[in-house]
Amino acid sequence: MFLTVEGLTKAFGELEVLKDIDLEIEKGNILTIIGPSGSGKTTLLRCLNVLEMPNKGKFAFHDGVQVDFGKEPSKKEVTSLRRRSGMVFQSYNLFPHKTALENVTEGPLIVQKRPKSEVLALAENLLDKVGLADKMNLYPHQLSGGQQQRVGIARALAIEPELMLFDEPTSALDPELVGEVLKVIKDLANEGWTMVIVTHELKFAEQVSNQVIFMDEGQIVEQGPPEAVLKSPKEKRTQQFLERILNP
Amino acid sequence: MTITADMGGWELFKNSLWPMIQGGIKYTIPLTLISFTLGLALALLLAIMRLSNRKYFTIPARMLVSAVRGTPLLVQLSIVFFGLGSIGLTIDPFPSAIIAFTLNVGAYASEIIRASILSIPKGQWEASHTIGMSYWQALRRIVLPQASRVSIPPLSNTFISLVKDTSLASLILVTELFRKAQEIAARTYDFMLLYLEAALLYWIICFVLSIIQDRIERRLERHISN
Numbered sequence: 001m002f003l004t005v006e007g008l009t010k011a012f013g014e015l016e017v018l019k020d021i022d023l024e025i026e027k028g029n030i031l032t033i034i035g036p037s038g039s040g041k042t043t044l045l046r047c048l049n050v051l052e053m054p055n056k057g058k059f060a061f062h063d064g065v066q067v068d069f070g071k072e073p074s075k076k077e078v079t080s081l082r083r084r085s086g087m088v089f090q091s092y093n094l095f096p097h098k099t100a101l102e103n104v105t106e107g108p109l110i111v112q113k114r115p116k117s118e119v120l121a122l123a124e125n126l127l128d129k130v131g132l133a134d135k136m137n138l139y140p141h142q143l144s145g146g147q148q149q150r151v152g153i154a155r156a157l158a159i160e161p162e163l164m165l166f167d168e169p170t171s172a173l174d175p176e177l178v179g180e181v182l183k184v185i186k187d188l189a190n191e192g193w194t195m196v197i198v199t200h201e202l203k204f205a206e207q208v209s210n211q212v213i214f215m216d217e218g219q220i221v222e223q224g225p226p227e228a229v230l231k232s233p234k235e236k237r238t239q240q241f242l243e244r245i246l247n248p
Numbered sequence: 249m250t251i252t253a254d255m256g257g258w259e260l261f262k263n264s265l266w267p268m269i270q271g272g273i274k275y276t277i278p279l280t281l282i283s284f285t286l287g288l289a290l291a292l293l294l295a296i297m298r299l300s301n302r303k304y305f306t307i308p309a310r311m312l313v314s315a316v317r318g319t320p321l322l323v324q325l326s327i328v329f330f331g332l333g334s335i336g337l338t339i340d341p342f343p344s345a346i347i348a349f350t351l352n353v354g355a356y357a358s359e360i361i362r363a364s365i366l367s368i369p370k371g372q373w374e375a376s377h378t379i380g381m382s383y384w385q386a387l388r389r390i391v392l393p394q395a396s397r398v399s400i401p402p403l404s405n406t407f408i409s410l411v412k413d414t415s416l417a418s419l420i421l422v423t424e425l426f427r428k429a430q431e432i433a434a435r436t437y438d439f440m441l442l443y444l445e446a447a448l449l450y451w452i453i454c455f456v457l458s459i460i461q462d463r464i465e466r467r468l469e470r471h472i473s474n
Contacts, residue, residue, distance in 0.1 A: 049378060051374050051377065051378070075382075079380065079382075082377060082378060082380060083380055085378075086378070087374075087375075087378040089371060089374070089375065091371055093369075093371035093372060093374065093375035094375070095372065095375070095390055096394065097393050097394055097397075106379060106389070107379030107380055107381075110381070110385065110389060111379060111380035111381055111385065112380065155375075155379065156378070156379075158379075159379050159380060
């Protein structure tokens with residue numbers, strides 16, 4: 001097991017967004033999380049790299065590292081937790097004052113302080129992999145949404161994480177640009193990356209994932225292989241959600 | 249160049265031009281540049297203190313900003329020069345002026361810097377943290393460079409106001425541009441001409457500055473996010 005999450009709870013004031021979530025992510029597995037808006041799926045993802053601080057819960061990693069959120073973890077613990085995962089945002093969040101290449105090198109060069117020649121080779125390689133070898137020196141505002149998101153993926157990969165997190169990576173894109181981003185994610189899937197993806201793209205979830213989680217009202221309602229959850233869901237809430245999405 | 253009371257208007261104008269420009273070069277411009285630079289450093293410090301969530305940082309910063317903004321600059325100058333002087337802490341006119349103007353710029357610019365930091369989307373901080381950056385790394389490398397673009401137009405206004413405010417230093421005997429005008433006017437009684445001449449010189453300085461401001465803004469607009 002790559003990561004075991006136990007009893008994850010998160011509230012914003014009075015509002016309980018995650019209620020006692022248990023979750024297991026296997027190494028090399030691709031887990032997609034679906035569910036209506038407000039179901040807590042994005043919050044769950046953000047808790048995984050502590051962009052939101054969980055109120056309660058335990059993480060246990062494959063290498064024996066355990067974090068208990070019963071008491072607030074130290075800055076050092078948070079940093080080493082974040083070091084494990086790369087995050088791709090719905091709104092890309094590229095650094096607008098840096099070129100595509102600089103966006104990618106920032107993590108390994110400035111934070112990890114790796115040698116410049118090595119980092120440049122890595123970044124060029126990653127940008128080439130996401131199909132942007134010829135756009136390296138452009139600034140984000142000179143790129144299309146799909147291109148920006150691919151830079152976002154390269155930037156996340158550049159810190160060489162163990163786990164990739166995607167928060168609705170295609171939701172802000174024009175429909176004709178969705179494919180190019182999904183293709184990059186599929187490539188990563190084929191390379192054996194462990195990934196957690198929050199998405200509305202059901203067809204994509206079906207194609208790419210080993211495990212689908214349906215969330216509603218801060219709880220995991222149903223989970224299993226994609227054909228089970230997406231094609232023959234057992235729970236009524238899952239059925240209703242899929243019905244609404246497939247026949248709007 | 250001599251200046252006498254019976255000089256014709258044009259001659260008086262010409263002959264007093266150089267002393268005023270000298271006052272500008274020796275005092276007005278250095279006073280502005282030094283106070284603005286120190287003031288910006290103070291402003292950044294105050295802004296970061298106010299953005300902290302620790303009361304022992306936010307409260308002193310808020311109080312200083314409130315006190316400086318809530319009192320006239322002329323009163324502040326008088327306290328630093330005459331006030332401190334009267335209790336035995338004599339500071340020369342020029343450094344007194346630097347202290348007062350630095351505090352003033354610091355207080356006003358800290359609000360501008362704070363607002364510009366707050367205007368940077370939260371996603372920029374989050375993206376920085378996900379690639380492993382600490383608060384300070386994110387602030388220095390990601391947030392401040394973007395915030396500085398946002399704050400250039402209002403900071404330029406502060407700068408131009410400061411150029412004009414330095415004329416107040418004449419009251420604590422700094423022989424800057426306006427003090428020179430006053431000195432000559434006191435001898436020739438031609439107040440209208442000399443004060444208009446001083447006004448013209450300030451206007452020229454500020455006009456040049458606003459052209460420079462325009463250029464900087466256009467340069468910085470190049471890579472602003474949409």
